[in-house]
């Protein structure tokens with residue numbers, strides 16, 4: 515039996531039978547469920563099915579969940595198994611089972627349009643975990659149309675070939691003319707185009723929209739934020755308490771760099787990083803070593819400039835303005 519969630523154009527598979535089998539195998543009595551925002555509407559239905567079929571007690575996490583790096587640690591201590599839906603594992607964690615949740619959206623209609631925008635012959639294929647099982651089919655389609663397709667292998671943070679994260683574009687470090695990104699949203703393909711200086715065509719299998727990534731607007735926004743931080747004298751360097759986001763060494767290195775330039779820099783340890791929680795710190799600018807998306811996605815919400823580590827190097831005069839990239843872990 516499967517449990518599926520419908521979006522307007524596709525459904526997502528939650529692997530209910532596998533979840534039940536794991537619960538029975540482990541003799542688990544207390545189960546935790548954690549979903550990212552986009553899948554949360556399936557939470558109650560999932561909990562009901564698990565309770566009916568296993569008699570276990572189910573606790574659903576209501577806390578934010580942005581990625582596989584964002585396991586609900588408090589809930590983990592209270593349950594026998596915590597099922598974390600929607601993301602591929604970054605690092606193994608005791609009691610946590612990652613259920614990736616795949617989309618059944620057909621990738622071919624979007625690829626048919628995307629192929630018209632390609633200029634090169636060697637094409638890199640990249641995607642997020644929801645569509646990673648469709649990469650083989652996408653490669654076959656493009657090969658039939660005369661393209662050579664490369665699906666890169668990412669580093670140890672990335673579970674699947676061709677998979678990219680908002681904080682890791684290592685699967686895109688391949689010798690190609692340009693990329694097709696199978697997926698929704700701009701952040702991942704923007705990161706790839708900045709990391710590789712190659713064109714990226716977005717082919718969204720869910721909406722069937724196809725477009726080329728345009729990095730200029732985000733670059734303009736980032737340059738404005740960097741410019742605002744140029745006169746800063748006191749920096750708050752943020753370190754995440756989430757284990758798969760913690761970069762203490764980097765934070766200490768950045769602090770040392772600032773001190774060497776005669777600036778004041780303090781390390782701030784945080785779990786959820788929000789504009790409200792930073793308001794009371796009287797820093798002139800912040801540097802975020804936690805999830806790289808925070809500085810970019812929430813840029814408009816921060817009253818004080820929020821820099822990435824790479825942008826901080828530009829502020830310190832150690833990197834050129836042209837060499838701006840998205841931060842990676």
Ligand code: SF4
Pocket residue numbers: 580581582583584679680681682758759804805806807
């Ligand atoms: S650090 Fe950010 S981008 Fe990376 S997996 Fe976690 S939420 Fe996603």
